Amino acid sequence: xxxxxxxxxxxxxxxxxxxxxxxxxxxxxxxxxxxxxxxxxxxxxxxxxxxxxxxxxxxxxxxxxxxxxxxxxxxxxxxxxxxxxxxxxxxxxxxxxxxxxxxxxxxxxxxxxxxxxxxxxxxxxxxxxxxxxxxxxxxxxxxxxxxxxxxxxxxxxxxxxxxxxxxxxxxxxxxxxxxxxxxxxxxxxxxxxxxxxxxxxxxxxxxxxxxxxxxxxxxxxxxxxxxxxxxxxxxxxxxxxxxxxxxxxxxxxxxxxxxxxxx
Amino acid sequence: xxxxxxxxxxxxxxxxxxxxxxxxxxxxxxxxxxxxxxxxxxxxxxxxxxxxxxxxxxxxxxxxxxxxxxxxxxxxxxxxxxxxxxxxxxxxxxxxxxxxxxxxxxxxxxxxxxxxxxxxxxxxxxxxxxxxxxxxxxxxxxxxxxxxxxxxxxxxxxxxxxxxxxxxxxxxxxxxxxxxxxxxxxxxxxxxxxxxxxxxxxxxxxxxxxxxxxxxxxxxxxxxxxxxxxxxxxxxxxxxxxxxxxxxxxxxxxxxxxxxxxxxxxxxxxxxxxxxxxxxxxxxxxxxxxxxxxxxxxxxxxxxxxxxxxxxxxxxxxxxxxxxxxxxxxxxxxxxxxxxxxxxxxxxxxxxxxxxxxxxxxxxxxxxxxxxxxxxxxxxxxxxxxxxxxxxxxxxxxxxxxxxxxxxxxxxxxxxxxxxxxxxxxxxxxxxxxxxxxxxx
Numbered sequence: 001x002x003x004x005x006x007x008x009x010x011x012x013x014x015x016x017x018x019x020x021x022x023x024x025x026x027x028x029x030x031x032x033x034x035x036x037x038x039x040x041x042x043x044x045x046x047x048x049x050x051x052x053x054x055x056x057x058x059x060x061x062x063x064x065x066x067x068x069x070x071x072x073x074x075x076x077x078x079x080x081x082x083x084x085x086x087x088x089x090x091x092x093x094x095x096x097x098x099x100x101x102x103x104x105x106x107x108x109x110x111x112x113x114x115x116x117x118x119x120x121x122x123x124x125x126x127x128x129x130x131x132x133x134x135x136x137x138x139x140x141x142x143x144x145x146x147x148x149x150x151x152x153x154x155x156x157x158x159x160x161x162x163x164x165x166x167x168x169x170x171x172x173x174x175x176x177x178x179x180x181x182x183x184x185x186x187x188x189x190x191x192x193x194x195x196x197x198x199x200x201x202x203x204x205x206x207x208x209x210x211x212x213x214x215x216x217x218x219x220x221x222x223x224x225x226x227x228x229x230x231x232x233x234x235x236x237x238x239x240x241x242x243x244x245x246x247x248x249x250x251x252x253x254x255x256x257x258x259x260x261x262x263x
Numbered sequence: 264x265x266x267x268x269x270x271x272x273x274x275x276x277x278x279x280x281x282x283x284x285x286x287x288x289x290x291x292x293x294x295x296x297x298x299x300x301x302x303x304x305x306x307x308x309x310x311x312x313x314x315x316x317x318x319x320x321x322x323x324x325x326x327x328x329x330x331x332x333x334x335x336x337x338x339x340x341x342x343x344x345x346x347x348x349x350x351x352x353x354x355x356x357x358x359x360x361x362x363x364x365x366x367x368x369x370x371x372x373x374x375x376x377x378x379x380x381x382x383x384x385x386x387x388x389x390x391x392x393x394x395x396x397x398x399x400x401x402x403x404x405x406x407x408x409x410x411x412x413x414x415x416x417x418x419x420x421x422x423x424x425x426x427x428x429x430x431x432x433x434x435x436x437x438x439x440x441x442x443x444x445x446x447x448x449x450x451x452x453x454x455x456x457x458x459x460x461x462x463x464x465x466x467x468x469x470x471x472x473x474x475x476x477x478x479x480x481x482x483x484x485x486x487x488x489x490x491x492x493x494x495x496x497x498x499x500x501x502x503x504x505x506x507x508x509x510x511x512x513x514x515x516x517x518x519x520x521x522x523x524x525x526x527x528x529x530x531x532x533x534x535x536x537x538x539x540x541x542x543x544x545x546x547x548x549x550x551x552x553x554x555x556x557x558x559x560x561x562x563x564x565x566x567x568x569x570x571x572x573x574x575x576x577x578x579x580x581x582x583x584x585x586x587x588x589x590x591x592x593x594x595x596x597x598x599x600x601x602x603x604x605x606x607x608x609x610x611x612x613x614x615x616x617x618x619x620x621x622x623x624x625x626x627x628x629x630x631x632x633x634x635x636x637x638x639x640x641x642x643x644x645x646x647x648x649x650x651x652x653x654x655x656x657x658x659x660x661x662x663x664x665x666x667x668x669x670x671x672x673x674x675x676x677x678x679x680x681x682x683x684x685x686x687x688x689x690x691x692x693x694x695x696x697x698x699x700x701x702x703x704x
Contacts, residue, residue, distance in 0.1 A: 007701045026697070028688040037700040058698040062687030070640050071676045072554065072662030074522045076683050078529040086533075109518035114526070154641040159517025185646055186325075189583040194640030198689060199675040202637040205588025212583075 005041065006048050009058040010091045020055040022126070023088070025098035025107065028063050029229035035236065036229035042258035043099050043123055049263060050136045054097070060087050064106040071195040078114065081106075085116035099123040099254060101156035101228045102193075108160065122156055124166040124227050124253050131172065140174030141260035148175045148256070149221035151212070151235060152187030153228035166227045166253045173260050178219045188212050192230035213238025217248055224250045265357075272354035272483075279487030286494035290570060293608045297563030298551075302510040309509045312651070317508040322649040326577070329393075332386040336422070339383035340501065343376050343429070350483055360436075363450035373451035377433060380426045381455045387419045394419075401576035404585075406595040411497070411574055418498050421489050428482040434459035435475035444468045503571035504650040510564050511651035516642040519659060524551050525667075554663025557624040558604045561660060568652040569601040578644035578654055584637040591637035593644035593654035599629040600657060626661055635661050636673055 013020055024047070029036040047054050065080030088096075096118050098104050108120035121129075130136035148170050156162045163184045170177050182188040191201070191208030201207055213235055216224045224239070226232045235250045251259070302309075315321045320337070323330040352361040363369050394402045394415060402415070434456035439447035441460070445468075453460070463471045493499050500507075531537050555561045558569075578593035579585045585592045603625045610619055626632075638658045645653045665671045672680070679689045687694045 005701055007698070009698070026700075028690065028692075031697045031700060032688060032690055032692045037703065040700055056698065059695050061697055062694065063683045063689060065683065067689050068680050068683050069519060070659075071672060071680060072659065072664075072666035073672075073680050074525040074553065074663055074667060075529065076680050078521065078525050079532065080683060080687070082529055082533050105515075105517040109515050110521060113521050154639070154643075155517050158642045158646050160515055186581070186643075189639045189641035189643065191583065191639065194638050195676055195679065196639055198679040199636070199673050202584070202589045202591070202633055204584070204590075208583045208587050208639065211587050 004048070005044050007044055008055045009060075010055045010093075011058070011060070013055045014091060018053075019092075021053045022095045022097050023091075023093045024054045024056050025064075025096050025100075025103055026056055026061060027098060027100035027103045027229070029233075030099055031061070033229060033233070035233060039099055039229060039232070039252040039254055042252065042263070043254040045258045045263040046127065046130075046136065046254060046261075049261065050130050052130070052135070057087060057091075062087075064103045064111075066102040066106045067195045067198060069106070069110070070193070071198075077110075081111055081114050081116065085111060085114060088116060088118065093118055095119045095121070097121050097123055097126040099227075099229065099252070101153040101159075102230065105155040105159050122160075122162055122165070122227065124156075124169055125162060127169055127254065127257065128165040131169070138169070138172040138257055139260060140172075141262065143173040143175045143223070143256060143260050146173075146175045146223060147178050147219070147221040148173075148223045148225050149178045149180055149216055149219045150183070150225045150227075150253075151180070151190065151216060151231055152183055153226070153231050154187065154189050154193050156227055157187050158185055166225070169253050169257060170225055173256060175223075175256075178221055180215050180219055182215065188215065190226075190228075190231040190234035192234045197230050197233070209234035209238045210241055213242060217242060217244055222248060223256070224248060225253055225256060226250060227253050269355060269357050275484065275487060276351070276354075279490060282491050283494075286491070289608060289612075290494065290499075292611075293604055294563050294566045294570065296559050296604070296607065297561050297566040298559075300562035300564055302564060305513060308513055309511075312511060312513065313505055313509040316511075316649070316651055317504040320649065322647075322651075325647075332389055335379075335382040335386035336390075339379040339386075339426075342379055343383075345372070346376050346429075347486065350479070354483065359446050360450050363448075369450060370452040373433070374454050377430065377453060377455040380429050384423050384426045387422050391416065391419045401580040404576065404579060404592065404594075406592055406598055407574070407576070411598065414496050414498075415574070417492070418496065421485065421492065425482060425485045425489065428478045428485060430456045430459060432475055432478035432482060435463065435471050435478065438463040438471055439468060439475065442468055442471075444472065447472075497572065497574045500571050500573035500650060503567065507567055507571040508651050510567065512564075512653060512656075516645055519656075522553065522663070524553060552664065553667035554665070555657070555660035556626045556664045556668070558600060558607055559618075560664070561600070561625075561657060565600070565653070565657050565660075566604055568654075568657075569597050569604055571650055572597040572601065572652055573650075574598060575649065577647040577649065578652075581643040581647045583639055583641060583643065589637045590631070591634045593658075596630060596634070596654040596657055597652060600625065603629045626664060630661065632665060632671065634658075635665065636676075638662075 010023065026040055030040040062084055063080050064084065065077035069077035096107055101122060104120060104122045107118065127136065131138060150166055150170060152163065167177060189208060190212050216235065224235050226235060232250055232252060239245055239248050239250055323333055349360065349362045353359060393399050433453055436447060437453040437456055438460040440449050552560050558566060574594055576594050582591065582593050607618065610621055635658055640655060642655060645655050682689050682691050686692060
């Protein structure tokens with residue numbers, strides 16, 4: 001199936017004298033993590049189906065610096081930012097879409113002050129706009145009537161007030177969207193943010209991702225929808241820990257749409 | 264002799280306000296110990312934020328029960344203070360109920376004050392029950408032991424005693440009005456103290472007049488005491504909530520500031536024409552530390568935050584790390600910052616305004632690295648704070664110090680950061696493999 005993926009790079013596009021509508025910022029997770037790569041591919045399939053002219057930076061992309069910044073390493077962050085800005089500006093990038101809320105937040109909020117000014121959208125917002133413009137149609141397919149709960153990524157929700165786009169996409173699947181008690185602005189972290197994904201947790205009673213997964217399972221949802229590769233990892237681990245893999249799946253919103261369309 | 268009361272009253276006011284102003288000056292001096300940060304932009308939006316969040320208490324409604332009780336106490340505090348005007352006029356000029364010439368309006372005002380006083384008592388009684396009988400978790404966490412707990416209860420006791428004196432004063436007054444005693448002419452309406460007045464039945468009028476005067480003096484002395492208690496208490500929020508929301512961060516919560524001191528160095532590193540052997544520019548005093556080790560390394564808004572915090576614990580009760588049993592508590596971050604700032608203040612007082620190193624710093628002696636490294640930077644605490652305090656910004660500045668000045672990050676984080684610097688990803692993958700996913704199945 002992968003043969004069908006059309007993934008041009010900015011370099012190729014430029015050589016052909018073309019300018020894509022949008023740059024897809026894949027991110028480190030989306031490039032290297034086995035689970036997150038599936039999200040990347042699902043999103044590309046949708047872009048291909050909707051005939052969106054896009055490109056990736058490929059080997060010219062580097063970490064946005066988000067985990068370094070949250071860990072306190074401002075040097076490493078700013079070095080990454082300046083290098084990425086040079087590349088992005090070299091290609092005269094105007095608009096960026098990314099499936100990672102951490103990249104999204106950093107590119108959108110922290111790059112402008114360093115000279116990198118772009119229109120940055122999260123992939124759920126981008127998909128929503130494709131839908132609104134009639135460039136994409138979503139049929140419920142296999143998710144019709146299924147109970148789906150959406151976990152708000154902190155850096156998408158509280159940090160940037162994007163609450164509705166992912167929910168509207170899920171509702172388009174004719175699924176039954178059920179909310180956890182702590183949702184939207186009250187959303188409870190998956191436990192990965194602030195560079196926690198990369199280290200062992202401090203001593204305590206419980207792990208954050210287990211607490212959140214229990215809450216999600218408590219809604220009796222069959223699917224926990226996420227919009228962030230880090231949240232996806234944490235919640236998947238949580239479901240495994242609770243030994244509920246057979247009952248509950250953790251899927252990205254892009255995967256839901258791609259699967260519904262049998263892409 | 265007839266002016267003795269007035270003179271005593273004047274002395275009370277001068278002492279009360281004098282001491283209060285002295286402490287406010289100290290408060291401002293301490294806040295100014297912080298680094299500069301520009302929060303003078305966008306005044307319109309800042310006023311709007313203050314009116315919505317501090318005056319309108321828009322972030323309190325999230326938890327409806329304490330929100331309603333808090334509105335009682337808040338409205339009571341603000342509106343009953345109008346009565347303070349009359350008390351001051353009466354005290355200074357030896358009049359009795361100087362504003363009674365307002366007639367019907369006066370009756371309505373006194374009636375409203377009474378109802379509010381009753382609601383304040385009701386509110387604080389429920390607050391006391393929530394803290395001491397129901398023992399709500401957020402009021403009984405480790406950082407609330409000792410002074411913090413006593414402070415909270417003291418405020419409840421003082422407020423109820425003040426309101427009781429206010430109502431007893433009115434009750435005695437009202438009783439004497441019905442007796443046509445002396446200068447107690449009919450003025451005001453007494454929907455609450457009207458129920459207390461019958462208790463004076465059978466006492467002689469002189470005794471009741473003494474009760475009235477006693478309650479009147481006790482009330483104003485209590486008010487002066489309470490005003491001066493504030494500086495030593497978490498209750499400062501009744502004033503500081505306003506500047507705190509005005510100077511709050513208006514940018515998206517996810518946007519963390521880019522350190523200026525780092526910007527220059529990075530620019531130099533990126534500049535192909537930079538001369539690595541050039542003589543460094545003339546050093547301008549001691550170079551600024553990266554991040555924060557002590558309260559003087561924080562900015563003044565963060566220090567204002569520390570004084571504004573009323574220790575309600577909404578932040579801590581929403582913190583994913585604290586609710587799963589970790590040591591990190593955003594409320595404690597604010598309390599520790601204030602504790603350290605107060606200790607620094609005492610050092611300044613003892614040394615004629617000069618800071619003398621006491622061998623302690625905010626980092627390690629007040630806030631431990633374990634607390635700092637637990638944070639998810641999820642902004643739940645910031646979202647939750649009813650007056651826009653950001654414990655997260657302090658945590659971040661202290662992490663920056665740990666990493667950039669002390670290289671003291673947990674080893675796994677050091678590996679992650681090294682990977683980013685070496686191969687542009689937090690894991691050890693070759694940058695040239697970034698697009699491999701395209702051709703994988």
